[in-house]
Amino acid sequence: MWRGVWAEWGRFLPRTEKTPELTLYEGGTPLLPAPRLAEWVGGGVRLYLKFEGQNPTGSFKDRGMVVAVAKALEAGARHLVCASTGNTSASAAAYAAAAGIRASVLIPAGKIARGKLAQAARYGARILAVRGNFDQALAVARQLAESRPELALVNSVNPMRLEGQKTAAFEVVEQLGEAPDVLALPVGNAGNITAYWMGFLEYRRAGLSRKLPRLFGFQAEGAAPLVLGHPVERPETVATAIRIGRPASGEKALAAARDSGGAILAVSDAEILEAYAAVARLSGLFAEPASAAPVAGLRRLAAEGRLEAGQRVVAVLTGNGLKDPETALGGDLVERSVESVEAEPRAVAERLLAGSGVA
């Protein structure tokens, strides 16, 4: 059974004799063939979903966090700090709980999204609402971590995060037997596309694969600084996990996309929501809205004739759909799905079989 990122991929990680054992059994996530969703995407591609929502805290962040936290412990840290309102804070808090150290999450004061912070709070993190914007919160966290060895900054500026995240590329190669032709993923802070590229390059350098995939990153139109070429002051999108106007790793992300022969593109919220619904109904995996961006993007690429039939295409579903209950309930989804009927077999049978191809 899977033993976690350090135990499985340690030979590719900066492990020393002093690196403590730490795991919540992150990584080792499924790569699901999704033929019905592939039809929806179009272009005749063979589509696979890398379901990172199955990580311990429900997102890909755990891969990088376990590496960052173990290295921080090795360096003597006893208190994790991050500026985050989303998946990063949950992951940092979970590994702090696992390691028995503290975690503090800095957020900009004034717009506290309770739902997004509940997970970090459950793992016991302390939350500091800083009277300033996100960049100021991050700047303060950075300064503090530099001056106090007991504090470790685990934002994505911590290079250990990408080291851990690159392991997902290794897994994709192992699961397919070779690198795919195309890999598509959401782009927010832009670290993950860089990490995948590092991973595919490193695995090939080690002689464990021969191909390199084209990487396509998808931003939401309302939060697309890398597509627009400038920061977005007020990013807006239903895909909250990629609602970022000033990505930390933008240059590297653009380079990864370009060097691989891919691109960073934008999709609309309407396309994201359509793909969000299609993924669950046509694959059986439920992912958060940001994870639908690459599926929406692939559909657009297929419509534009930019994918080839028979190509092996991987879409990375970065987070679990249960992380975003508000969008899950999506207006009146449940109400629209419910039909009332008498407690009588014939009545229920009629309703059940109505409009189906099975009666």
Add this chain to the structure above:
Amino acid sequence: MWRGVWAEWGRFLPRTEKTPELTLYEGGTPLLPAPRLAEWVGGGVRLYLKFEGQNPTGSFKDRGMVVAVAKALEAGARHLVCASTGNTSASAAAYAAAAGIRASVLIPAGKIARGKLAQAARYGARILAVRGNFDQALAVARQLAESRPELALVNSVNPMRLEGQKTAAFEVVEQLGEAPDVLALPVGNAGNITAYWMGFLEYRRAGLSRKLPRLFGFQAEGAAPLVLGHPVERPETVATAIRIGRPASGEKALAAARDSGGAILAVSDAEILEAYAAVARLSGLFAEPASAAPVAGLRRLAAEGRLEAGQRVVAVLTGNGLKDPETALGGDLVERSVESVEAEPRAVAERLLAGSGVA
């Protein structure tokens, strides 16, 4: 990497040449040593958490559902039916989506818990609100499935469910190298404790283990028919996944507990909520309230001197904490966790380090 319940455990399952391949990569869930939570439990035990929340739909139900659905497909079914308002409906809907067939969920009319049904609706299930109580909804589903071969009933009365669920016992033995001394789990419909007992017996019979664990099942005091010895008309508990007054597998569950030298006991909602908070803070795994019942129960057993120091004890965390956002937000958890501070390093530092052992 893990290949799912059929591929990994098929030799213990009713597989024929005609059984279709079906998987969302369920099973293979972590067994996490939890030394800090063990201290909280007391009694000097060595505590391990079997985290079933890491299954594809976030609960242990996926193990049994993948077996039930594959066998239903083999028998020609093209439409799954279940009476359920919770984790079973989500799991049935997900495997229907994976297999490309339909799923209909029957619920008693009048008390539609939107949050609990959203997951099934996302996977594309149809929801029928039957004008009657749960038992009537189940009776109708049963009658229909008996008379129409294209319909398959996947409630826990379907014996294939337990076949799949027993595989968790195999994994615990593999992960520990031997069966544990004690295994504790929540008891609602009471199928899972029966399935674990089947699994431990079968694995020993196959010569793959030598010991058998004592099994302790925990109900919530407001929904404890097996402890009271009679059905509960209006079951009530915060642990909604075990809010069941008339369990389907009660007799077998009592027999499993008795034969193993264990028992089925009840814990209060207050104890459940205390354990719910402790699990996340002290282990880094976030589980739904029902999953906290066995941890609360073990703590009580330890306080009563009924556990021995050094014993290996497994608590099964049956569902993911993200499944129950309302309890996750728990009144004013986030508000209580948030402190405001100026965007100034010294101010943040003072606040961060206050009251800690690290300054």
